[in-house]
Amino acid sequence: MLNNATLHTPLYDWHVANGGRMVEFAGWVMPVQYTSIIEEHKITRVAGGIADISHMGRLRFEGPGAAVFLAELLTRRVADIADGQIRYSLVTNEQGGILDDVLVGRYHNDYGQPYYVVVVNACNRAKIVEWIGTHLPRERAERPGHEVIWTDVTRLWAMLAIQGPRSVELLQPLIDANLRTMKYYRGGQVRILHPAARRQGGIISRTGYTGEDGFELSVGAGIAPGVWEAMLEIGKPLGIVPTGIGARDTLRLEAGMPLYGHELSEQIDPFQAGLGFACHLVGYDFPGRDALLKIKEQTAKFVRVGLEMHGRRAARQDCHILTDSKKVGCITSGTFSPSLGRPIAMGYVRPEFAEVGTELQIDIRGRKEPARVVQLPFYSRPKKGNKK
Amino acid sequence: MTPEQLLYTKSHEWAYVQDDPSGAKIATVGLSAFALELLTDLVYVDLPEVGRRVSAGEPLGEIESVKAVSDLYSPVDGEVVEVNTALADNLAGLADDPYDAGWFVKIRIADESLLAGLLDYAAYQKQCAEEEH
Numbered sequence A: 001m002l003n004n005a006t007l008h009t010p011l012y013d014w015h016v017a018n019g020g021r022m023v024e025f026a027g028w029v030m031p032v033q034y035t036s037i038i039e040e041h042k043i044t045r046v047a048g049g050i051a052d053i054s055h056m057g058r059l060r061f062e063g064p065g066a067a068v069f070l071a072e073l074l075t076r077r078v079a080d081i082a083d084g085q086i087r088y089s090l091v092t093n094e095q096g097g098i099l100d101d102v103l104v105g106r107y108h109n110d111y112g113q114p115y116y117v118v119v120v121n122a123c124n125r126a127k128i129v130e131w132i133g134t135h136l137p138r139e140r141a142e143r144p145g146h147e148v149i150w151t152d153v154t155r156l157w158a159m160l161a162i163q164g165p166r167s168v169e170l171l172q173p174l175i176d177a178n179l180r181t182m183k184y185y186r187g188g189q190v191r192i193l194h195p196a197a198r199r200q201g202g203i204i205s206r207t208g209y210t211g212e213d214g215f216e217l218s219v220g221a222g223i224a225p226g227v228w229e230a231m232l233e234i235g236k237p238l239g240i241v242p243t244g245i246g247a248r249d250t251l252r253l254e255a256g257m258p259l260y261g262h263e264l265s266e267q268i269d270p271f272q273a274g275l276g277f278a279c280h281l282v283g284y285d286f287p288g289r290d291a292l293l294k295i296k297e298q299t300a301k302f303v304r305v306g307l308e309m310h311g312r313r314a315a316r317q318d319c320h321i322l323t324d325s326k327k328v329g330c331i332t333s334g335t336f337s338p339s340l341g342r343p344i345a346m347g348y349v350r351p352e353f354a355e356v357g358t359e360l361q362i363d364i365r366g367r368k369e370p371a372r373v374v375q376l377p378f379y380s381r382p383k384k385g386n387k388k
Numbered sequence B: 001m002t003p004e005q006l007l008y009t010k011s012h013e014w015a016y017v018q019d020d021p022s023g024a025k026i027a028t029v030g031l032s033a034f035a036l037e038l039l040t041d042l043v044y045v046d047l048p049e050v051g052r053r054v055s056a057g058e059p060l061g062e063i064e065s066v067k068a069v070s071d072l073y074s075p076v077d078g079e080v081v082e083v084n085t086a087l088a089d090n091l092a093g094l095a096d097d098p099y100d101a102g103w104f105v106k107i108r109i110a111d112e113s114l115l116a117g118l119l120d121y122a123a124y125q126k127q128c129a130e131e132e133h
Helices: A012-017 A037-046 A066-071 A122-135 A167-174 A224-238 A245-254 A289-297 B033-039 B087-096 B112-117 B121-132
Strands: A021-025 A028-033 A049-052 A057-062 A086-092 A098-108 A114-120 A149-152 A157-163 A187-191 A201-205 A214-220 A303-309 A320-323 A326-337 A342-349 A359-364 A367-374 B013-019 B025-031 B042-046 B059-065 B069-073 B078-083 B105-109
Touching: A012 A028, A012 A224, A028 A037, A028 A245, A037 A049, A037 A245, A049 A224, A049 A245, A057 A066, A057 A122, A066 A114, A098 A122, A098 A187, A098 A201, A114 A122, A122 A149, A157 A167, A157 A224, A167 A214, A167 A224, A214 A224, A245 A326, A245 A342, A303 A326, A303 A359, A326 A359, B033 B087, B042 B087, B105 B112
Parallel strands: none
Antiparallel strands: A021 A028, A049 A157, A057 A114, A057 A149, A086 A098, A098 A114, A157 A214, A187 A201, A201 A214, A303 A342, A303 A367, A320 A326, A320 A359, A326 A342, A359 A367, B013 B025, B025 B105, B042 B059, B059 B069, B078 B105
């Protein structure tokens, strides 16, 4: 049952009034689906889906010290990111364990002043806010000439994910920037060209969590329902539908993307997770850097792999991965893949069993089911040809 | 069959009890429309073999949706005498016809007295209404 302590997004009333099946997720009440996860998933792949992802935490940083502060907080080099650029990064603890995976973007306001937005997982927002608080004592935040001002804007802004091959067609009429030429992992502060937005702005980025082309748009909480409905109206003739967090999970799993609480945790280091690319170990010193320098030189005890089941039963989180009845790993996420029509999973196995093609068994509720290590991602969107 | 004619478990299985020609009581078992509506996106069902002995309240199989897997519980004590093998290939249609084509197994009842522990339609409706909020 949903308890009273859970948070509502600005679109909560819309979800309830439009058949959203509401579930508790990371402290929020979110629609898991409106019709069917499989249907919403498939429509996202062929046309597009729009999802309320306002549960994602968003932290805004500004001031002359913001860039260096973030560089000393995040594993990825961020001090040099250009205006309108977004990077995937991690936050690690002193032991090199993953506290969160985040997107950091640099934007500027109408007066040319830069600011940064760090998007954190809903389940980690309180933890990261606390972590930043301890790493930004007053003397640091107020150091003359290096001031850092930061705000948790999660509740002030809604965040909408527009994902799928027709997302440019859907969004372009609403946005005053050229989305066709916007590159992947780029974005900017824009104006929203719809009366419902009352000439307010927003932040858009060409990012997503589905393996499709798409965008994520943050707008003020007050105008979010109007902007959402405007998008649905434009999307209807394009075949675009609202999608819940159920399809968001199956889409990201097919795309081989890790999810905090599943593939990522404080017990996992970035190299095991296959996220070494997000760690710049030279340059700025951040919590966990020294530990990661050591971990990098060691052989990983476990590595993240993709698994395809031969049978029809889906492996789920915490199922043991076996070879000759000996445990060699553990499943972190598993589902039925709507695109492939069979069960898929991700998990961690000892490196000697991680090679693509390795045949393993998974203990699913007491029965051993055969599975094979496969290349991630499970699904890649079709490459665009040159035809117009 | 209509939902009003059936008996129900708290875990949402239904049972339809009839006499077979030999006079034995046979329970046809399925899953309620309410439960199927909650599950949606069914992808797999695992049913027992004919001849398996089952006990009321014990798992007799499992049904899996995209999100999760759920146990199917036997409403009665007895022996499985027939299994709906066509179901596995028709899961998409199950929610449209849960009380006829959507039956799972038929069980020869060993102990009729346990039927008194099942819910009638009105009591089951009341439980579903409570679960919705």
